[in-house]
Amino acid sequence: MIHDFYIDSVNFKEFNDWKQEKENGLNGKKKNEFQQKSEDKKYEEWLEEIFKIPLAQKKKEILNKLKEDKNIDDFCPKHEELQNLPQNSVLIKIFFTLKRPYTSKDEGEFHIIDGRIFENPIVRDKFTGLPMVRPSTWKGHLRFAADKVEWNDENEKKKIIRWLFGSEPGDVDALKGRLYFFPTFFKDEEGKDVITPLDRKTRTPVKDKAPISIEVMKPGKSGEFYLLYVPYPKGKDFKENEIEEDLKFLAKALDLMFYTYGFSAKKTSGFGVIERLEENEIEVCPRDRKDIFSILYTKQNKTVKDGA
Template identity: 60%
Template sequence: MNSDGVYDFYLHEKDCDIGEIKRKILDAVSDDHKDDFERFYPSPADLNYLPRNSVLIRLQFTLKKPYTSRGEDAFSTNPIVRDKFTCLPIVRPSTWKGNLRFAATKLKGPKNPIIIRLFGSNPDSEDTVKGRLYFFPTFFKDRAGNDVITPLKRETRTPARGPIPLEVMKPGTKGDFYLLYVPYPGKENFRDEIKEDLKLIAEALKLMFYTYGFSAKRTSGFGVVEKQLKGNLWMRGGVSKNFSDLHKLSEILDGYRYEQH
């Protein structure tokens, strides 16, 4: 334990509510930096510096079910993950990647070449392949709330143990999701690969956001979003499209016009 940890633990033993004090400080800091997170996101203009057929997708979503994650605050019970710079609750890029990959493998299977092409090779794979998808953090401007869940036994649907308090982002909370697709040069069927990639991306996004969710408690329906959202899609060369749900996004990507090399 570092010196700060020892100090916090000492105050905690003295019945000082150091967890609540820290939370108030973090909330104050997050108010000071609540607009700084925009610098973490790519812009449509950045596409001009990337390979042909690169695509940027932004989804401005609203939570239908609570979202939670596993933070590291020793003085909070089941805390949500926060960004160290802004102190805002976040969804990490690795969380997005893991959940979208999970949804995509439900559609294609874990060993399908398109999964490796989009998400890269597995950590235990001998061949290192970089995926074509790039993920970015989601910052929630709203403050986290509290919720309680009671785990149930699968057989009897009776409580397996007592209620568990969680720090969550409540339903109605809004967030921005950014996804960048950069197709590295492929083989002779490069054009067909891009069409396959974009089709699977659209289907996997629907499955992740509308069915499975993207939360640490996704098996309980946590992290599912409202059907209606505000979406933008930008293609290299200045082409842009707007959409109001992920079914519309599928239609847009189905009609994608391939940029010749």
């Protein structure tokens, strides 16, 4: 277990010794309250104080050091690398700012905020320790948005989705998609938010369910999104205009994902939506493909000089 990795740093104290020391250090009402607690409750407090919090603090120190030592640019594709890819490949890079919070569920065991164990930590990269959006997360949310795209020919739409994202699980003919996704790392500090469980029908708070604290990237935090399009496999009836159609469809799907549906858990609550992009916040290589994605950004008026 992950506990074993950090266990050497624990200042171990036997439960009975801790209990006696705790009781001796309390007075009056607090001492009486502690004595009235069940053994299970005391054991739970001992476990948190002696193991969980110290280990979580140790892990956070290690992760913070990793943040300083690692260059996340090593994980991202470069424009110059396109020359090694098949003809008509397109690389899209977007600098985005969150309009609504972003969250995701991590499997980590030791996360603390304000000195307390936090049960709903955000996903972090194991190598850098940074909050992140996994490539598979990007793919899943963009695939969801692609289904919502309005397209003239529904059969053509299904065909494009299959070419872009690949075959679905269980399909007889396996097909690798034309899109390649990359991780997004958040360099800013994470925060916390509280959500209230709502009844799906009445949309009112669920009785006897307390508000849930979750770790989030707050609005205003920024990240970089990378997406690579490689027009392979081509298929038997491939035509060059397929590339143009693929990219136009992709632009519409990106528009829906970023501005309407979001790319976060809790997206039905509006999580994971970004601020409107400016023209200089999106790069497309080769440049002559950028206009296809113009629905994503506000074009700059180059005929008006600064200060005019």
